[in-house]
Amino acid sequence: MTRLYRGRFAPSPTGPLHFGSLLAALASWLDARAHQGVWLVRMEDLDPPREVPGAAQQIISALAVHGLESDEPVLYQSQRLPAYDLQLEQLRARDLLYPCSCNRQRLHQLGRVYDRHCLAQPPSATASTALRLRLPSPDTPIRFVDAIQGPQQQIPAQDFGDTILKRKDGLHAYQLAVVVDDIYQGITHVVRGADLLEVSARQHVLFEILQATPPHWAHIPVINNLSGQKLSKQNHAPALDLSRPTYNLFHALRLLGQQPPETLLAADIATLLSWGVTHWHIQQVPRRPHCTDPLFSH
Numbered sequence: 001m002t003r004l005y006r007g008r009f010a011p012s013p014t015g016p017l018h019f020g021s022l023l024a025a026l027a028s029w030l031d032a033r034a035h036q037g038v039w040l041v042r043m044e045d046l047d048p049p050r051e052v053p054g055a056a057q058q059i060i061s062a063l064a065v066h067g068l069e070s071d072e073p074v075l076y077q078s079q080r081l082p083a084y085d086l087q088l089e090q091l092r093a094r095d096l097l098y099p100c101s102c103n104r105q106r107l108h109q110l111g112r113v114y115d116r117h118c119l120a121q122p123p124s125a126t127a128s129t130a131l132r133l134r135l136p137s138p139d140t141p142i143r144f145v146d147a148i149q150g151p152q153q154q155i156p157a158q159d160f161g162d163t164i165l166k167r168k169d170g171l172h173a174y175q176l177a178v179v180v181d182d183i184y185q186g187i188t189h190v191v192r193g194a195d196l197l198e199v200s201a202r203q204h205v206l207f208e209i210l211q212a213t214p215p216h217w218a219h220i221p222v223i224n225n226l227s228g229q230k231l232s233k234q235n236h237a238p239a240l241d242l243s244r245p246t247y248n249l250f251h252a253l254r255l256l257g258q259q260p261p262e263t264l265l266a267a268d269i270a271t272l273l274s275w276g277v278t279h280w281h282i283q284q285v286p287r288r289p290h291c292t293d294p295l296f297s298h
């Protein structure tokens, strides 16, 4: 039996919606609608120092201007801390969690795979520690087929190691929260930016450890600006011009490899979105961005 399609868009409220996130939101919305599925918005507001007051509401409003509205109330990760702690307790009870006191410098020298130093030599009870997942089968390859990027494989022991689930500063790690919430919301399909492709395997493992079915993954190309940087709030991507949602959606569709006719530039957003759903072909989404657009040059 196929599960009912449930997809989501999960922005961090670190600034206004920019074009790169509209692209991810639109792709996940179109894929959900083309499957008669449910589409949700989840606010990843787990990292207060990085957040901008009012950004969450701004993002929700900007999505609404483009006709993209969550089918269920927006879930705020800041309201979910007890659920994350509960999962940590359960992992601890299964002996799948250990404290790590290694400092930034040591971790930097190690590179991306942690050497389990603190599993062998537990830190003192008074040390400030992060909590790491003890991967139960680090040598078992993780394999999945991404609907856009194709077959993927990573070997935990070589490619990522024991992931931090709670940070030294006491904040829950993104990797934990995202998986716990995808399970909680019954997410079956994740369509998001390819900058997150690399962490999908470690999330895949965590789904399995938490005895849940991992979602189907699809990673859309990350749009670069003219200087080759990812379009994101961190490098000051311009906020979307909310006065021209049809134009924004039209160009987003084109960048997603769909071919809306020029006549739709004069259409309303409902007509454009409806065209998008009817003509959505995820196979046409390019693996890498293949054009730049005047939108990104200013």
Ligand SMILES: [Zn+2]
Pocket (backbone or CB within 6 Å): 099, 100, 101, 102, 117, 118, 119
């Ligand atoms: Zn350590």
